[in-house]
Amino acid sequence: MSEKGITIHLKVWRQSGPDEPGRLVEYSVGGILPEMSFLEMLDILNEQIIGKGEVPIEFDSDCREGICGTCGLVIDGVAHGPRTATTTCELRMRHFRDGQTIIVEPFRAKGFPVIKDLIVDRTAFDRIMQKGGYVSTNVGSAPDGNAIPIPKEVADKAMDAATCIGCAACVAACPNAAAALFVSAKIAQLAHLPQGHAERTRRALGMIGQADEEGFGDCSNHGECEAVCPKNISLETIAQMKRDYIRAMLRR
Numbered sequence: 001m002s003e004k005g006i007t008i009h010l011k012v013w014r015q016s017g018p019d020e021p022g023r024l025v026e027y028s029v030g031g032i033l034p035e036m037s038f039l040e041m042l043d044i045l046n047e048q049i050i051g052k053g054e055v056p057i058e059f060d061s062d063c064r065e066g067i068c069g070t071c072g073l074v075i076d077g078v079a080h081g082p083r084t085a086t087t088t089c090e091l092r093m094r095h096f097r098d099g100q101t102i103i104v105e106p107f108r109a110k111g112f113p114v115i116k117d118l119i120v121d122r123t124a125f126d127r128i129m130q131k132g133g134y135v136s137t138n139v140g141s142a143p144d145g146n147a148i149p150i151p152k153e154v155a156d157k158a159m160d161a162a163t164c165i166g167c168a169a170c171v172a173a174c175p176n177a178a179a180a181l182f183v184s185a186k187i188a189q190l191a192h193l194p195q196g197h198a199e200r201t202r203r204a205l206g207m208i209g210q211a212d213e214e215g216f217g218d219c220s221n222h223g224e225c226e227a228v229c230p231k232n233i234s235l236e237t238i239a240q241m242k243r244d245y246i247r248a249m250l251r252r
Contacts, residue, residue: 069165176217
C-alpha cells in the first residue's frame with residue numbers, strides 16, 4: 001500500500017427508482033486509508049462522482065457506530081460484508097486488498113423494494129413491530145427495579161434478544177428471505193420477561209401473521225441469518241418464537 005492509500009474497484013448497483021431497471025456500474029476510487037470505514041470509502045467515491053457533475057450513489061446510514069441498524073449493503077454477496085458480528089458502517093477498509101474489485105448491492109427481498117440505488121424500503125419491519133413488538137403499560141412513575149424479581153439467566157436471554165437492531169441482514173442472507181430472526185428476537189425479548197406474558201399470545205400471532213403478509217418467507221433452518229447478524233442473535237430465538245406460535249394457535 002502506498003502512502004496515499006489503496007485503490008478499490010467497485011461494481012455498484014444503480015437504480016433510479018423502484019419501477020426502473022437497475023444495473024451494476026463500475027467505479028474506481030483511490031486514496032483509501034485502512035482505518036476508513038466502508039461507508040467513508042463510499043463518501044469519497046460520491047465526492048468524486050459529484051465533482052464530475054453526475055448523480056451520487058444513494059445509500060442508508062445514520063449513527064455509523066453499529067447501533068442504529070440503518071446501514072445495510074450486500075458486499076461481495078454477503079450482507080454487511082466479510083466480517084462477522086460487524087455492521088456495514090463498522091467494516092474497515094483494512095480488510096480489503098489494494099486493487100480489489102468489490103460488488104456492492106442492496107438488500108434484496110420481496111418485502112424490501114428498492115427505493116433508489118442501495119436504499120430499500122424497510123418499513124415492513126415497522127408494521128411487524130406495530131402488531132405486538134411492545135408491552136402495554138399504564139403511564140406513571142417507573143416501578144421499583146426490584147418489584148418483579150427476575151433470575152439473571154432469564155434476564156440475560158431477554159437482553160441477548162433485545163440487542164437486535166433491526167438491520168434486516170437476516171432477511172438479505174436467507175434463501176427464503178425470511179424475517180424469522182428479527183421477528184423471533186422481538187418476540188423472545190418480551191417472552192422471557194413476566195411483563196411480556198400478558199400479551200404473549202397476541203404478540204406471536206400478530207407479528208408472525210404480519211410478516212407473512214409482508215411477503216417474507218418461512219424459516220427453513222439454513223442458519224445464514226445467524227451467520228451475518230451483526231449482534232450475534234442466536235437461532236434459539238427462532239425456536240422460542242415457534243413454541244410461542246404453536247402455544248398461541250392451540251389457545252386460539
